[in-house]
Structure formats: C-alpha cells, structure tokens
Amino acid sequence: MSPNHGRDHGAGAGADAVADTSAGPPTRVGPPKEWVAGFPGITHALAPALRGMGAARTAKLLTSMNQKDGFDCMSCAWPDPSHRHTAEFCENGAKAVTWEATPLTVPTEFWAEHGIDDLLTRSEYWLGQQGRLVEPVHKPAGADHYEPIGWDRAFEIVADRLSSLDSPDEAAFYTSGRASNEAAFTYQLFARAFGTNNLPDCSNMCHESTGSALGQTIGVGKATISYDDFARADLIVVMGQNPGTNHPRMLTALEAAKRNGARIVVVNPLPEAGLRRYKNPQTVRGLAGKGTELADQFLQIRLGGDMALLQAVSKRVLAAESARPGEVLDHEFLAASTTGLDELTAHLADLDEGEVLTATGLTSSDIDALAEAYVAADATIVTWAMGLTQHTRAVATIKEIVNLLLLRGNIGRPGAGASPIRGHSNVQGDRTMGIWERMPEPFLAALEAEFGFPVPRAHGLDAVDTIRAMGEGRVRALVALGGNLVGAISDSRAAEAAVQRSELTVQISTKLNRSHAVVGREALILPTLGRTEIDRQASGEQMVTVEDTVCAVHASRGRVEPVGSDLLSEVAIVSRMADAVLASSARGPVPVDWAAFERDYDVVRGHIARVVPGCEDYAAKIRREGGFVLPHPPRDSRTFPTPDGRAHLTVNALAPVTCPPGRLLLQTVRSHDQFNTTIYSRDDRYRGIRGGRAVVFVNPQDLADLGLADGDTVDVHSEFRDGVDRVLPAQRVVAYPTARGCAAAYFPEANVLVPLDATAESSNTPVSKAVVVRLERVPAPTEVA
Numbered sequence: 001m002s003p004n005h006g007r008d009h010g011a012g013a014g015a016d017a018v019a020d021t022s023a024g025p026p027t028r029v030g031p032p033k034e035w036v037a038g039f040p041g042i043t044h045a046l047a048p049a050l051r052g053m054g055a056a057r058t059a060k061l062l063t064s065m066n067q068k069d070g071f072d073c074m075s076c077a078w079p080d081p082s083h084r085h086t087a088e089f090c091e092n093g094a095k096a097v098t099w100e101a102t103p104l105t106v107p108t109e110f111w112a113e114h115g116i117d118d119l120l121t122r123s124e125y126w127l128g129q130q131g132r133l134v135e136p137v138h139k140p141a142g143a144d145h146y147e148p149i150g151w152d153r154a155f156e157i158v159a160d161r162l163s164s165l166d167s168p169d170e171a172a173f174y175t176s177g178r179a180s181n182e183a184a185f186t187y188q189l190f191a192r193a194f195g196t197n198n199l200p201d202c203s204n205m206c207h208e209s210t211g212s213a214l215g216q217t218i219g220v221g222k223a224t225i226s227y228d229d230f231a232r233a234d235l236i237v238v239m240g241q242n243p244g245t246n247h248p249r250m251l252t253a254l255e256a257a258k259r260n261g262a263r264i265v266v267v268n269p270l271p272e273a274g275l276r277r278y279k280n281p282q283t284v285r286g287l288a289g290k291g292t293e294l295a296d297q298f299l300q301i302r303l304g305g306d307m308a309l310l311q312a313v314s315k316r317v318l319a320a321e322s323a324r325p326g327e328v329l330d331h332e333f334l335a336a337s338t339t340g341l342d343e344l345t346a347h348l349a350d351l352d353e354g355e356v357l358t359a360t361g362l363t364s365s366d367i368d369a370l371a372e373a374y375v376a377a378d379a380t381i382v383t384w385a386m387g388l389t390q391h392t393r394a395v396a397t398i399k400e401i402v403n404l405l406l407l408r409g410n411i412g413r414p415g416a417g418a419s420p421i422r423g424h425s426n427v428q429g430d431r432t433m434g435i436w437e438r439m440p441e442p443f444l445a446a447l448e449a450e451f452g453f454p455v456p457r458a459h460g461l462d463a464v465d466t467i468r469a470m471g472e473g474r475v476r477a478l479v480a481l482g483g484n485l486v487g488a489i490s491d492s493r494a495a496e497a498a499v500q501r502s503e504l505t506v507q508i509s510t511k512l513n514r515s516h517a518v519v520g521r522e523a524l525i526l527p528t529l530g531r532t533e534i535d536r537q538a539s540g541e542q543m544v545t546v547e548d549t550v551c552a553v554h555a556s557r558g559r560v561e562p563v564g565s566d567l568l569s570e571v572a573i574v575s576r577m578a579d580a581v582l583a584s585s586a587r588g589p590v591p592v593d594w595a596a597f598e599r600d601y602d603v604v605r606g607h608i609a610r611v612v613p614g615c616e617d618y619a620a621k622i623r624r625e626g627g628f629v630l631p632h633p634p635r636d637s638r639t640f641p642t643p644d645g646r647a648h649l650t651v652n653a654l655a656p657v658t659c660p661p662g663r664l665l666l667q668t669v670r671s672h673d674q675f676n677t678t679i680y681s682r683d684d685r686y687r688g689i690r691g692g693r694a695v696v697f698v699n700p701q702d703l704a705d706l707g708l709a710d711g712d713t714v715d716v717h718s719e720f721r722d723g724v725d726r727v728l729p730a731q732r733v734v735a736y737p738t739a740r741g742c743a744a745a746y747f748p749e750a751n752v753l754v755p756l757d758a759t760a761e762s763s764n765t766p767v768s769k770a771v772v773v774r775l776e777r778v779p780a781p782t783e784v785a
C-alpha cells in the first residue's frame with residue numbers, strides 16, 4: 001500500500017473559524033504519518049498530564065488505569081487482555097484520563113462573566129478547556145446567565161417542571177455511553193417509573209445499525225468473539241474503522257494475530273496511519289524497531305461501497321464452492337443452523353460486476369484477492385465501526401457481513417466471528433441495563449415484576465426523533481446523563497433551534513460543551529464525579545461496573561480525590577432526582593427506596609441481578625478477578641435466539657450511493673486529538689494537520705477536476721432532497737490520498753452538513769459518512785493574530 005502523497009507540504013491558509021473566538025495561528029499541513037504509537041506517542045501523551053496535574057496524581061492515575069483494582073479507561077470500549085502489563089493504556093486513553101482528572105475547575109465567577117450569548121460563540125475546544133464543573137448552576141427562564149444553586153433546590157426545580165408536563169412522553173432522557181451500569185440501570189428505572197420509554201442514547205448515532213442487523217440475523221446484537229479470538233484468527237478484515245486513533249490497543253491485538261500468521265485486510269477510503277505500520281510501545285521491539293507492517297491488503301474503497309464489495313466476495317465464495325463442491329461452504333452448519341442459502345445464491349447470481357466496480361472503485365483482481373484469502377482461511381474475523389454504520393444502507397451492509405461469515409461457518413468457532421467495535425467505554429453496558437427506547441418485552445416485564453409499578457410498553461423516541469419532537473414542541477423537557485446531544489446530532493442548525501424551543505434542559509456533566517450553551521428556556525447543569533475519582537457514600541467507597549465490546553463485565557474503582565467537595569456521583573444525582581420527581585408526579589410515588597441506591601451500589605446490583613438477563617448473582621460475579629462474560633448463544637453454542645432458532649442469510653438489494661457530477665461524497669471523521677465532541681487539541685498528527693480543524697480532505701485528482709488546489713479556501717455546501725442549503729464555511733482544502741470522488745471533514749463541526757432526515761434504513765442513525773457536497777472557492781479569511 002503506497003498511497004500517493006500528491007500535495008503541498010507548506011503552510012496553508014488559516015481557516016479555523018467555526019464558532020471559535022479563540023482562533024490561533026493558521027492551520028499547518030504536513031505529510032500524513034506512515035506509522036503510529038511507539039515512543040513518541042507515549043511521551044506526547046504524558047507531557048500534558050504531568051504539566052497539568054503534578055507527578056503524584058498522574059502516577060496514581062496511570063498506575064490504576066485498566067488494572068484489576070483500578071478504574072476502567074473511560075475512552076473507548078476496547079477490552080482488556082486477561083494478562084495485564086503495568087501500563088495497560090494507550091496515548092488516547094491517557095489523554096481521556098488527563099482531560100477528566102485535571103484539577104482545573106470552572107470558578108464561581110465564570111457564570112457571571114460568561115452569559116449564554118457568550119457561551120454560544122465559543123468552540124467545543126474552548127468550552128472543554130475551562131476545566132471541571134464543580135457546582136450545580138441554574139439558568140432561570142428569561143435570564144441570560146447561569147447562577148449557582150443548591151442541590152436540593154435544583155432537584156425541586158426538575159420535579160416541579162417535569163410534573164407539570166401534560167404527559168410523561170413530553171420528557172426525554174438522553175444517555176451518553178460513559179455512564180456506569182449502576183447509573184444507567186437507575187436512570188432507565190427513573191424514566192420508566194416516570195412513565196416514558198423516551199430513552200434516546202448515543203448508540204442511536206453510533207452502532208444502532210449493528211444492533212439492528214445482528215439482532216435480525218443471529219438474534220444477538222453484540223460481537224460474537226472474545227479478546228483471545230484475535231490471536232487465533234487466520235484472516236482479519238478491518239472495515240470502516242480507524243483503530244490507530246479510536247481503539248489504539250486494538251493494534252496490539254492485530255500485531256499478535258499477525259505474529260501468529262494471520263492475514264490482515266483493511267477496507268477504507270482513507271489510508272489510516274495505524275493500519276500501515278505499528279510500533280508497539282509495550283515491547284522493546286516496538287520502541288526501537290521499525291514496527292510491524294499490519295495490513296497485507298489495503299482496499300481503498302469508495303464511501304458506501306462495502307455492501308457491493310461484500311456481495312461480490314460472497315459471490316466468489318459460492319463460485320469457488322461450485323468449482324470444488326463440498327470444500328468451501330460449511331454445509332453441515334448451514335444445513336443445521338441457518339436459513340436462506342438458496343435465496344442468497346440465486347440473488348448473487350444476478351450481481352452485476354460492473355455495478356460492483358463502480359460502487360467500490362476497486363478492481364476485480366482486488367476483490368478476487370480478498371475472496372481467495374477468505375476461502376483459504378480456516379477462521380475469519382470481520383471488524384467494523386462507524387465507516388459501516390453511518391450509511392443509508394448500513395443495516396443491509398452489516399447483514400452482508402453476516403452472510404459472508406455464515407457461508408463458511410465463521411460464527412461460534414475459535415478465531416472467527418463478527419466483531420463490531422463499540423465506541424464509548426460503556427455504551428454496550430448501558431444498553432444491557434435497559435437504556436433503549438425499545439427494550440424487549442421480557443426486560444420490561446421483569447422490571448415490572450421486580451418493582452411493582454406499571455412499566456410503559458409503547459416504544460419511545462430515539463436521538464433523531466427526540467430532536468424532531470423538540471422542534472415540533474412534542475418534547476418539552478430534556479434530561480441528559482452525560483454527552484453532548486446537540487453537538488453530536490446531525491443538522492446542527494435545525495437541532496439547535498429545536499432544543500432552544502424546549503422549556504427545560506438538564507445536563508449531568510463533567511465538563512462544559514455545546515449542550516450547556518444551546519439550552520431550553522430554563523436550564524440546569526448538574527456536575528458529577530468522573531470515573532477516575534473516589535466515590536464515597538454512607539456504606540463506604542463504591543465501585544461501579546462496565547461492559548466492553550466483547551461482553552466482558554468488570555468493576556471500576558475511582559482512585560484519585562474528587563476535584564470538588566460538592567460533586568455528587570451519577571448514581572446519587574439520578575436517584576435523588578428520581579426521588580424528588582416521583583414524589584410529585586401525577587403517577588404517584590413508586591415503591592423504590594432510591595436513598596438506598598445512593599448509600600450502597602450493591603442495592604442497585606441486587607436489582608440488576610433479578611432484572612437483567614445474564615446478570616444473576618451480579619454483585620458476586622463482578623467481584624471475581626477480571627469480572628465475568630455475559631452469555632451470548634451464537635458465540636457460546638452456535639444457537640441463535642431468533643424466532644425460528646436459526647441464523648438468517650439474507651437477500652439485500654444493492655443500492656449504491658450515487659453522487660452527481662461535480663460533487664463529492666463527504667464523510668465526517670474524528671481527528672487523533674478529540675473524543676467525539678471533546679477536542680483535546682487542534683492537531684491531527686497522523687494526518688499531518690497542526691493547529692486547525694477547518695479542513696476538507698480531497699483526492700488530488702478530484703481537486704484538479706474541480707479546478708481547485710491544495711490550500712484553497714472553500715465553503716462546503718451539502719445537497720439534499722429537501723433543497724435546504726447547509727453550509728460549512730471557510731474550510732482549507734487539503735490534497736489527501738482518499739478514494740476518488742470522496743472527501744472528509746471533522747465531526748462535530750461538519751454536522752451542520754448532515755440533514756436530520758438523512759438516516760439509515762431501519763436503525764435511524766444519521767448518515768454521517770456519505771453527504772453529497774459541492775465545494776465553492778471563497779477568499780481566504782483574514783488571519784487572526
């Protein structure tokens with residue numbers, strides 16, 4: 001893989017102006033990195049930690065991160081190996097910990113100095129830099145400033161406003177995937193006791209398509225592999241994912257697989273650095289040497305081309321079976337455990353190779369090579385993330401992964417399986433605990449049996465529909481357990497107007513973000529402990545639990561002193577809020593001892609044990625060393641909890657993403673120095689960008705065709721069937737080796753371009769990876785000194 005670095009390496013025009021009043025020097029553009037991690041990565045990560053925190057706090061944090069008696073890294077959901085090193089973290093994990101545990105706090109005077117109008121002009125970067133939130137604050141209706149308020153008064157306000165709604169469904173309870181299992185269980189209980197299933201979450205914008213596709217085909221919406229399967233695989237296909245930045249320690253697992261002889265194929269429009277060469281910071285070889293070449297094959301696919309690629313590979317697998325009958329397909333498994341083989345075979349017979357090549361931008365021999373590798377491998381894992389889930393046909397595409405895996409029995413066997421890699425560190429656990437607007441009936445029935453109040457059954461609103469409902473006045477109050485809904489959701493302008501129309505917004509947060517500036521008529525910010533901090537309650541120091549991307553559940557204990565004495569834990573905030581709200585709700589008090597939840601989290605775990613499938617004896621199981629793994633019938637016993645007890649091969653009509661002439665397909669991606677809407681710095685080291693985020697990456701040949709050049713400034717306009725002109729102004733063009741016809745810009749700024757109505761079929765996830773855009777050259781903005 002040797003992508004063409006056809007671009008100017010000199011300094012470019014500055015164009016970093018997106019709602020940022022703190023614009024610094026102009027964006028600098030250099031060559032993208034060929035390799036990642038290694039020594040520079042680690043020192044780069046430790047430097048800010050040492051500067052901000054002092055050696056003692058830093059040492060405490062880094063020696064307890066991902067250790068068995070410490071806290072779980074709050075960054076991504078990548079699992080921990082069972083044998084741990086002393087430094088079991090990566091550069092981006094260290095950044096996340098530093099960002100949370102910084103002793104810098106927002107001072108009381110801040111609220112008088114910075115009204116809502118001022119906060120609205122600030123960038124996510126600036127807001128995050130203000131430090132940790134340490135006191136509850138309230139913005140009364142009609143006021144333009146937050147002011148400090150006592151906890152009790154804050155809960156009274158929430159109780160008063162929520163109980164005056166005409167229906168519980170006029171409230172929505174958002175969750176971001178950092179919340180612990182205990183906080184999440186308490187929160188969904190509160191929402192359902194209040195009377196609504198309006199539990200939108202970040203997963204709606206993330207792996208919802210995965211849950212939908214896997215749920216329909218194999219009966220469980222989660223990864224079918226365990227950590228150790230990577231080392232046993234013969235072939236690993238990494239699709240639509242940038243592990244070097246977003247799941248950095250996955251590179252260690254890929255390196256181990258490679259050492260055991262696995263072949264690694266990468267499918268991505270961008271030549272992401274970590275997938276080329278990896279220097280493992282935990283080994284001497286990694287520190288000193290050239291590192292490991294990870295990818296054996298790089299398929300530089302066009303955005304949205306994966307469904308066509310997967311169908312073309314499956315078709316080749318079926319052809320190989322015809323040529324060598326009985327040797328390619330896993331007939332025994334297919335006959336015993338699946339349905340749909342004949343229909344799939346008939347459907348793929350009609351697949352048009354020309355259409356595949358147009359949709360993928362690949363050659364037939366590229367696809368042949370992948371198919372041959374797949375047929376030669378005894379055990380294959382396919383991994384994926386947002387590059388697959390955030391497309392119109394995302395659910396169908398992931399069903400094609402299942403088709404391909406089932407053909408050769410690659411589910412429920414060592415070294416084989418479907419491996420969605422989850423984003424937020426506990427997004428999967430939150431779902432297990434009931435954070436979902438459409439939890440299945442057995443869960444709701446168990447909740448009702450455990451607590452003895454009527455649990456609502458009507459499906460609630462997801463993230464996109466919550467924003468829509470707020471825009472139409474159907475949802476009047478929003479409570480958020482973490483996250484930054486208005487910053488993360490599509491169609492920023494429409495979303496902001498919708499939220500500003502509401503009557504009350506309540507944010508339970510560690511740090512400031514856009515959702516504290518874009519608020520309802522009345523607003524509350526309730527500051528909470530982070531995962532790094534010691535959580536002291538009446539019964540002693542508490543631990544919480546989390547679930548990683550391979551269904552392993554384990555304990556997490558904060559180890560450093562809280563940054564403020566008035567902070568409450570998430571469990572305390574949610575249970576006090578529930579107590580206050582339900583005491584005055586029209587539905588009347590429910591028989592739940594909320595105060596006991598806060599006193600001792602084992603009380604919550606007792607309820608979890610009786611309500612959540614697979615969590616029997618929860619409090620004891622999570623105290624075992626390393627925790628426990630939730631049951632997963634396809635993984636554990638090749639049984640499929642679908643209505644007919646079989647895994648489903650499915651027929652999915654190919655509907656390639658089209659793009660009119662003179663336009664590009666734009667995807668929104670994360671830089672190396674951000675966590676979702678949290679911006680650690682304005683650099684993106686691996687892609688060669690320094691000091692600015694207002695860039696759009698375009699293939700050099702496309703630039704030539706469009707009459708543009710590296711360094712130009714453009715307004716990016718998105719084009720959608722509703723005719724609305726959505727614009728991301730003043731982006732610096734960067735000539736970059738992405739696939740032809742494709743472009744990339746950073747999330748969350750580029751969310752202004754993604755229409756609210758552009759969502760994936762059946763999962764309703766915003767289509768953040770294929771926006772049709774037009775680039776219009778404009779004069780370079782004047783530089784701010």
Ligand SMILES: Nc1nc2c(c(=O)[nH]1)N[C@H]1C(S)=C(S)[C@@H](COP(=O)(O)OP(=O)(O)OC[C@H]3O[C@@H](n4cnc5c(=O)[nH]c(N)nc54)[C@H](O)[C@@H]3O)O[C@H]1N2
Pocket residue numbers: 075076077092206239240241242243245246247267268269270272301302303304305306385386387388391422423424667668669670671672674675676769
């Ligand atoms: N440091 C850090 N870690 C994180 C996060 C973070 O922001 N920062 N976020 C966390 C969260 S919530 C999540 S969900 C994950 C996200 O992890 P990723 O999914 O890796 O995140 P993205 O930056 O969205 O990258 C999408 C990748 O898919 C590729 N891609 C885009 N479209 C297509 C396509 O059509 N086909 C194919 N084959 N590839 C495509 C892009 O080029 C890019 O490499 O990371 C988690 N971990």
Ligand SMILES: Nc1nc2c(c(=O)[nH]1)N[C@H]1C(S)=C(S)[C@@H](COP(=O)(O)OP(=O)(O)OC[C@H]3O[C@@H](n4cnc5c(=O)[nH]c(N)nc54)[C@H](O)[C@@H]3O)O[C@H]1N2
Pocket residue numbers: 175176177178179202203205206207386390423424481482483484485488489490508509510511512513528529530531570668669670675676677678747748750751754768
């Ligand atoms: N265009 C585009 N849009 C996207 C995506 C994309 O790829 N492209 N990705 C989507 C994805 S995958 C996701 S997951 C969503 C993310 O959506 P969210 O999860 O809503 O957003 P985050 O930026 O992760 O939320 C960060 C905020 O969480 C709060 N926080 C941090 N730690 C804690 C904690 O321990 N407790 C509490 N209570 N609060 C805490 C802080 O205030 C911080 O500012 O964005 C989605 N939006």
Ligand code: SF4
Pocket residue numbers: 066073074075076077078088089090091092093094246247248249250
């Ligand atoms: S791989 Fe993810 S969970 Fe592990 S240390 Fe790095 S950021 Fe944290």
Ligand SMILES: [Mo]
Pocket residue numbers: 202205206207422423424
């Ligand atoms: Mo995510």
